[in-house]
Amino acid sequence: VSRDVAVLGVGMHPWGKWGRSFVSYGVHAARAALADSGVAWEDVDFVVGGETVRNGYGGYVAGATFAQALGWNGARVATSYAACATGAQALDTARARILAGLCDVALVVGADTTPKGFLAPNAGERWDDPDWLRFRLLGMTNPGYFALYARRRMDLYGATQADFAEVKVKNARHGLHNPNARYRKEVSAEDVLNSSVVSDPLHLLDICATSDGAAAVVLTSMDYARRHGLRQGGRGPVRVRAVSTVTPTFPNTVIDMPLLSTDPSSSEPVETLTFKESIGAAAYEEAGIDPGDVSLAEVYDLSTALELDWIEDLALCKRGEAEHLLRAGDTTVGGRIPVNPSGGLACFGEAVPAQALAQVCEVTWQLRGQAEGRQVEDARVGITANQGLFGHGSSVILSV
């Protein structure tokens, strides 16, 4: 029995700082995805919203907020929150209901409006919340965690700040022609290395911004897609082959944002896979696809250095070898395994509940051959990866 579902439509609201309500971005993306799919809003029987925690009650019940804004149509509704992994969890919720035969057409929407500067915890004193304590007791920001991983790459594998800068140069070039990207401008390695150091060894231009934006996906059963056979070309529709939303296994021995410590590794034999490695491994296993079959990857480059970590976590090369791929041009469009052909977070900035869906949008366009100006030749299989605070894995595999 096939466990695939079809991606009939994708759509986005361009990333930026637009100063409007997240609802307007979400509806824009949803209408774009519906138009792309050729499915009427009235035929959607399940809406899943990605929750945003910075936009009041409407953000907490995002699924219903989008459904109401699109015009109540009686659809079932759900709202997901998994921090940066929100989009994947929302997608998985939609997929599960389709595969259970409980619905035919699901619309998944994520949208956000984000503040300037460091993402800080919500107001109020919370002495039992690690996300509050890490700021109060240690002054540990998000870039601080990214910098720990970056420095470890340097000390262990000989990565350099110049390597990190080259990731930015590559992604900036990828995003040049992406109409949904916020930053569409060439960046030189000197630009990166001359920007201020935020958290050593990372410069300002190594770290992604926060953005407003929205992304939406129309998912249907394979049956529905066949019945409606809407202009999907000779290859048939793009299919979701796997959605990995795994949590860590004890002991999680790599320090994760926003925690102040790891689990103790002495009490149990340490798992052979780290949490981030297990995210991709679960996706490959579910899809029955080998890392060697992947045509492109969209990974969560919260920092330039983190892109290199993800390449290894997804088993696209051995540990400590991602710099070699980068330097050889393998991860550039036109290379052996292009990474972040969309331009990645480097060109988008992060819009938390929309980001994992934006990755799915990009992979879909790539697999359809519609990624103008950044198209990966003969793309057949794409994988996405990201990780949400407090143990949320996120990896989606799509294929044609």
Place this chain on the structure above:
Amino acid sequence: MTDAGTTPTAAPAVTPAIDGWFTTGEAPALVASRCTTCESVFFPPTEGFCRNPACEGEAFEATELSRRGTVWSYTDAQYQPPPPYIPAADPYVPFALAAVELPEGIVVLGQLADGYGVGDVRVGTEVEVVVETLYTDESGERTIWRWKPVTELGQEVDQ
């Protein structure tokens, strides 16, 4: 609450910024919770149910962690972090941070001791716990654990 202002002869209060996470004095140490069933050690201190999935333990005893460990990685904060961080000085003075692997198998984050920066450590450098002032508020000095390189500044020059 101590009000040092009304008693000029009393020393200003010095108290940990958080209760029960570390000891103070000559040889300060982090305080962890050890599960009395499976011996797993957790920091910050915890209560309730053991997080080892193979353990049904619900009781913990306080235990001091090793004072020395090795640096897993390190960084600094060159911009002032947002609240609830309370800056110790105005204008802001950057500080460094390290994730430190202890013999118990736990990696614990902390700031580096006053006067130390990212140039003073590497992955693998031995460090030990010290207690220093994090910030001062109306209750007096509030202290925190920090990591201090065991090799004193300048001693590595010959290596």
